[in-house]
Amino acid sequence: MTGFWLIVHRDVVMAWRQGGDGLMAIMFFLITVTLFPLGVGPESGILARIGAAVVWVAALLATLLSLERMFQTDFEDGSFDLIAIAPLPLEAVVLAKCMANWLLTGAPLLLTAPILAMMLHMDREGLAIFVVAMALGTPSLVFIGAIGAALTVGARRGGVLLTLLVLPLYIPVLIFGVGAVEAAVTGQSAQPHLLVLGGLLLGTLPLGLWASTTALKQALE
């Protein structure tokens, strides 16, 4: 196994043995979405109208939960110093960490989101597009989140600060993620929205890797 896959494997196994970040994110996701029908009222028309937005916003918040620990724990126990002096470039380390983070939170979100969307009365055309949009959008969220996680390594009140830094950058994913579903539900083509989501993924991949790596190098200095 190369260093890259070792890091992915290590992060997934460690999170799994510590009780699972992924499970916590899913529980948070479920509870947040459940609050909306209780607050807004159970009429299926209103829920169908706001369903896509509610599930997307809850998914954004759920991905935030695991970000704080993405690099912080490794910095605290000193293992990041060892990872940094290993021959694997730091960009690849960040990519491996992002991949592990997506497997632990993004993938479980992707599996539960359609169930929640159905509970909010999203129709069939919307549901298919919703899953595609989530699949394209959640990796972008991880790459953007990695920037915030790397910048706040060692910061005071890192968790709150992370929210302040990352949520404004999440907005484009939210807009086009919800836009795709709305287009599908109203009988228009969802393709332009999905293409923009794909473009965002292609843009956030290099941006996230560059910015996180630079920030981590500074934290190591």
Next chain:
Amino acid sequence: MHRFANPNRFLRIAALILPWSAAITVTLLVVGLYLALKVSPADYQQGESVRIMYVHVPAAWMALFVYSCLAGASAIALIWKHPLANLAAKASAPIGACFTFIALTTGAIWGKPIWDAWWVWDARLTSVLILFFFYMGHMALTSAFEDASRGERAAAILALVGFINIPVIKWSVDWWNTLHQPASIVRLDGPAIHASMLAPLLIMAASFATYYVSVLILRLRSEILARKMDALRLTRVRDSQEAHSL
């Protein structure tokens, strides 16, 4: 550029510029406000509330300009490790946040009589609100670390990432055809407003720009002095420790 990396040389040049920029700010502000509030005509549709524009538009321009300066200074700080660029970015952020806040509030005050709403979720308004969040995030990140220089370097990366928002704000009125009007000053076919309104607007904008220069110099000067005091205090502590150990 590295000529100005020497804090003492910078302080000398800044002391030369500051009285001039402060005097120009006050003069232009007085002339601009007189022209804007007294001389320029009321709009045939908006009436007297058009005068809010003379504060709103320059403040919005400065919000973008200061962020661009902040991002430029951050890039210089990251690439060449220029010592003053970090301080310039740190000193610019609160000024830019104030300009953004002024643009948002004056816009709301203007919007209430004209659009009949304090706030609409229009692309321009929303993207400027996000700019305000970026300023806030930059300031919070700068002060979030025990080691001040670590905060400055982290904030520099955030400033560069957040620069994506600037073109979005600039072209938001063209990309999304929503409530906020498109550009009417900087256009290929010349400005679309009358000279009697354009003159006070440009004078106000110039005074806001020189205000930024003046306040930036003041803030930079106090930052440099604070650094010097820290260094002095550290040497004094070290000296007294050495005296004890002897």
